[in-house]
């Protein structure tokens with residue numbers, strides 16, 4: 001199982017910027033068990049967003065947001081609302097957000113922080129990678145993880161080393177930052193890249209003592 | 222002297238790269254740099270360039286400054302976490318170093334210790350911001366430094382030949398906001414492209430020094446085209462170098478570099494020469510360029 005915790009609501013609100021119309025998405029898998037996804041967390045977040053003056057265009061609960069085929073099938077009938085929304089906000093782990101970003105042509109933002117992966121890259125592992133940094137920045141990058149897709153885990157944009165779109169350490173591997181750039185350009189969100197990203201807080205990678213005491217954590221470790 | 226004061230004087234600022242040796246005998250390096258004293262404003266000492274183990278930047282910078290040669294200390298994010306980086310910044314201040322060039326650094330996989338742990342606790346923008354904060358008397362954790370804070374002129378790099386260019390410019394802007402006061406670029410061979418780049422960044426009002434790499438042979442040019450990001454030596458230049466017999470190559474190479482410098486100096490605020498072991502030829506190049 002993958003462990004997540006809700007991002008503080010203030011942070012979520014700040015990440016939304018001027019976006020008014022939000023499509024809410026929640027994972028009904030691991031995040032449900034952590035109570036950071038599922039029906040309950042979805043309705044709490046919906047209420048909070050409304051209170052903060054944002055419009056929730058629609059919501060959708062999907063069993064495993066890490067499963068792209070499932071996501072595509074479940075979201076098919078919501079595509080119109082998604083396109084009419086300013087962005088998608090997802091209660092799920094880093095893998096879930098990245099998977100949804102591959103399926104929808106909209107900015108997808110995380111409402112949770114991933115703090116432990118239990119040795120898995122999603123319950124339906126595919127090419128998305130998360131290293132459970134505990135402070136998810138996928139809202140800023142448009143749903144591509146800079147920590148796992150950039151060989152140096154850079155947060156403020158590409159180094160000068162990419163050659164023909166490939167990373168300086170591996171000519172077979174795409175430069176993660178050029179992918180992020182292309183994605184944000186497509187979503188017309190290049191302004192995102194002007195935001196200074198402060199240095200990571202590595203202490204957020206440590207699961208809390210409370211979490212380490214839970215049975216789930218023990219079982220999945 | 223802080224490099225920024227040289228820019229303020231309005232002259233074309235000249236710097237030259239100094240690569241410390243792999244071993245402790247640095248007399249030769251100093252001997253090669255010494256004759257450049259009258260012409261070169263500052264010597265930019267690399268920090269384990271290309272991720273190859275060598276003498277460090279700090280030690281060489283200190284020796285240069287003892288000899289009255291102005292150093293610029295390069296500082297990369299590759300090998301040190303934020304504690305060690307901030308400490309080395311304080312070390313530099315204590316040792317009298319006034320110019321810092323903050324870079325991401327090459328990945329260790331490209332060097333002679335590919336097994337090493339890549340650190341990158343900070344990126345270049347965060348490093349600039351951390352140093353800027355130290356100059357205001359605060360460390361990254363928000364703690365106060367005791368006494369007088371360190372003072373630095375901060376530099377950064379940008380790659381005008383990168384494709385696409387836009388991400389480089391976005392990052393350049395962030396570097397300026399974080400504290401960068403001047404930029405040096407990757408080697409430039411295409412004037413038109415460089416002029417276009419300068420047009421895009423003019424409104425930042427920050428001095429830019431164009432990079433010059435002396436071409437030792439047509440093979441080196443072709444190698445850089447294939448392997449070094451953002452460098453493109455046009456065919457005309459490669460052919461020009463190849464057109465002369467081998468014993469005239471050095472002269473031709475210097476002629477090409479001098480021509481580039483003559484043309485580039487009107488487009489930007491300074492020239493940064495990376496001579497890669499050809500330090501002894503720099504005076505001739507500068508003379509040919511009329512500097």
Ligand code: SF4
Nearest residue numbers: 094130131133136145
């Ligand atoms: S930024 Fe990357 S590593 Fe951090 S939680 Fe998000 S997906 Fe995972």
Ligand code: SF4
Nearest residue numbers: 150159167168175176
């Ligand atoms: S080339 Fe791209 S992916 Fe590779 S280290 Fe640089 S920014 Fe990261």
